[in-house]
Each structure stands twice: as C-alpha cells, then as structure tokens.
Amino acid sequence: MNASPIIHPDFLRRGEDLQNLMFALLKGGLNKQARDSLGLAIAKFVNRAAAPALAGADTTISPATKVAVNSLRTQGYAVIDDLLSKADIAEVYEYIKDKKVKFGGFDEVHKPGEAFVEDLPPDARFGHYKTADICRCPAIYRAVNNHELIKLITAYLGAPPTISSVSMWWSFPVELAAAGMQTYHHDRGDFRSCNMFCYLTDVSTTTGPHAFVPQTHEIEILAPLAAQKFGSNPHLHQKFWHWMEQHRKEDDEVQYYFGDAMMEFTGPQGMCFLEDTRGLHKGTAPLSGKRIVFEIVFSTLPKYNERFVPTPRSTLDFPPGIETDNAKIDPLVRYATRLMYS
Ligand SMILES: O=C(O)CCC(=O)C(=O)O
Numbered sequence: 001m002n003a004s005p006i007i008h009p010d011f012l013r014r015g016e017d018l019q020n021l022m023f024a025l026l027k028g029g030l031n032k033q034a035r036d037s038l039g040l041a042i043a044k045f046v047n048r049a050a051a052p053a054l055a056g057a058d059t060t061i062s063p064a065t066k067v068a069v070n071s072l073r074t075q076g077y078a079v080i081d082d083l084l085s086k087a088d089i090a091e092v093y094e095y096i097k098d099k100k101v102k103f104g105g106f107d108e109v110h111k112p113g114e115a116f117v118e119d120l121p122p123d124a125r126f127g128h129y130k131t132a133d134i135c136r137c138p139a140i141y142r143a144v145n146n147h148e149l150i151k152l153i154t155a156y157l158g159a160p161p162t163i164s165s166v167s168m169w170w171s172f173p174v175e176l177a178a179a180g181m182q183t184y185h186h187d188r189g190d191f192r193s194c195n196m197f198c199y200l201t202d203v204s205t206t207t208g209p210h211a212f213v214p215q216t217h218e219i220e221i222l223a224p225l226a227a228q229k230f231g232s233n234p235h236l237h238q239k240f241w242h243w244m245e246q247h248r249k250e251d252d253e254v255q256y257y258f259g260d261a262m263m264e265f266t267g268p269q270g271m272c273f274l275e276d277t278r279g280l281h282k283g284t285a286p287l288s289g290k291r292i293v294f295e296i297v298f299s300t301l302p303k304y305n306e307r308f309v310p311t312p313r314s315t316l317d318f319p320p321g322i323e324t325d326n327a328k329i330d331p332l333v334r335y336a337t338r339l340m341y342s
C-alpha cells in the first residue's frame with residue numbers, strides 16, 4: 001500500500017483535500033480583491049446548489065431588515081433590535097450559572113483549563129462557554145433559529161448562510177497587554193460572512209467595547225475610499241494596501257490610516273449589532289470591568305478547521321411555544337442551523 005495519500009489518483013478530488021485547499025486559501029496567499037471576488041463567486045454557487053433544498057422557504061424581508069442590509073453593504077455594520085429581550089437575558093444568566101468556562105492559551109501563567117467564572121485564575125483574559133452547553137439554552141436557541149435574522153443575512157450574503165459558530169465569552173480586565181482578538185485584525189474564517197454580536201453586560205468605553213473601522217469590509221467600498229484618501233500619494237497608497245494585507249495591525253497604525261473613522265460599539269445590556277468582520281475590528285481589552293458577549297457567526301461555507309456535533313432538536317426539553325419539530329421549521333432555518341442542530 002502506498003504510504004502517502006498524495007500519491008493517489010484521487011488527490012485533490014477527495015472532500016478532505018479540497019477542504020484543506022480551501023482552508024489554506026482562507027489563511028493566506030490571496031489578496032483582498034481575490035478573497036472578496038472568490039466570496040462572491042462562492043455565494044452564487046451556494047445559492048444555486050442549495051436552491052432545491054430550500055424550495056418553499058420564506059425569504060421575504062421587512063423594510064427594517066432592508067435598512068440593516070443596506071447599512072451592512074455600505075458601512076460594514078448595522079445595529080439591530082429585539083434579538084434578546086431583558087427576559088431572555090435573565091434566562092441566559094440563570095442558565096450559565098452552573099456552566100464552566102474554558103480559559104487560557106495566551107500568555108497567562110496558568111495552563112489552559114475549565115472553571116466556574118468565580119474560580120478563574122486572576123490573569124485569565126477570557127472565559128468561553130462551550131457551544132454544546134449554550135445551544136441547549138432556550139433563549140440562545142430562539143436567537144440562533146431566528147428566521148428574520150437568517151433572512152437578513154441571506155439577503156446580505158446573497159446566499160443562504162451556514163451558522164458556523166455560536167459562542168459566548170467573558171473578557172476580563174487583566175494586567176497583561178492586549179492579545180489575540182483584542183488587537184485589530186480582519187477575520188479569515190470565510191471569504192464571505194457576517195457576525196452577530198449581542199452584549200449581555202452594559203458596555204462602556206472602558207469595559208471592552210467592540211471596535212470597528214467602517215467601510216473596510218469590502219473591496220468595492222474600500223478601494224474608492226483608499227484612492228480618495230491616499231491616491232494623491234502613490235507611495236502611501238501602495239504602503240496602505242501592503243499594510244491592509246497583514247492579518248494583525250497595531251492601534252497606532254489604524255489610527256494613522258483611518259483616524260476619526262474608527263468607532264466603538266458602546267451600549268446597554270441587550271445591544272445587538274451585525275458586522276462584516278472582513279473589516280478591521282477588535283474587542284478592546286477591558287480596563288475597568290468585565291464584558292460578556294454572545295456571538296453568532298454566519299458564513300457562506302461551513303467551517304473547515306473544526307467539527308461540532310449538532311444537538312438533536314428532539315433532545316431539547318423546552319417550554320411550550322419554542323418550535324423544535326424539524327418538520328415544522330422553515331427549510332432556510334434548518335439549512336442555516338444544520339451544523340448546530342439536527
Ligand atoms: O470581542 C470582540 O469584540 C471581538 C471578537 C472578534 O474579533 C470576532 O469575533 O471576530
């Protein structure tokens with residue numbers, strides 16, 4: 001038998017090889033123009049390929065949803081209401097009371113581990129709940145299966161989305177310098193995607209606001225903006241594009257190129273916004289208090305670097321009024337949530 005799977009007529013024809021190729025393309029080697037064009041082409045492909053399975057799906061969108069789609073297109077973000085009510089948030093807090101979080105893996109002195117929030121080591125930057133745990137929380141289930149939100153994202157991406165991540169985590173004020181997603185970056189999880197963030201604590205400028213640079217998400221928006229800002233100086237213009245391709249950026253560099261355009265999302269518990277995280281963003285390291293955020297990542301392709309075991313809806317023991325019968329769930333919702341719920 002041949003030891004190497006590469007020396008095989010099926011190399012690059014098998015699913016896993018293609019996933020690896022796609023993953024490699026996502027993580028480097030393509031410039032923004034190419035990544036964004038590929039994203040658009042993939043969205044068209046997925047839209048066509050999924051169409052038969054989505055026959056009968058309701059994709060009509062409300063005027064408010066249209067406004068949000070337009071804001072995402074032109075600015076790269078949109079603030080939305082009504083995803084989690086006060087009662088939902090109270091339910092989430094009650095639900096997570098006895099759930100452990102995962103911590104560590106950065107430059108903390110403690111080894112990575114799991115603990116209740118109140119028992120975390122003092123230098124833990126983050127505490128992440130497990131997807132399998134939070135997916136069983138009724139309020140989270142309702143948000144992940146929110147038809148109007150899925151329709152909004154479908155309209156924005158130009159394809160039915162795949163929910164590739166459902167997460168919730170604390171960010172704590174620590175003495176250590178900002179790290180990981182606390183420094184400016186663009187996400188490289190997919191060529192075309194959109195994130196929903198919902199704050200479960202009040203978030204001020206000192207308690208870890210999410211920061212974003214509008215209009216950096218899409219080449220068709222960013223290229224004219226950059227030409228207008230830097231076009232009169234060809235050297236600076238070239239330097240800018242070279243810098244844009246780096247995955248991570250320093251705050252002062254973002255300040256230098258974008259200055260006043262940088263924005264922070266501050267607001268009360270329950271505030272939700274959508275963001276195309278191809279644009280420059282970070283979760284500012286909290287200075288004076290901890291922050292908890294709930295996030296749903298909608299992508300066009302499924303996630304290639306991890307596989308989550310979907311929670312069977314039939315095992316969810318929810319109060320009446322929450323639909324868990326697969327036969328009664330809209331085909332678009334079933335498609336979008338298929339990696340999380342079966
Ligand atoms: O914590 C934040 O606000 C930023 C998170 C982030 O970078 C992401 O989810 O892609």
Ligand SMILES: [Fe+2]
Binds near residue numbers: 185277
């Ligand atoms: Fe990010």
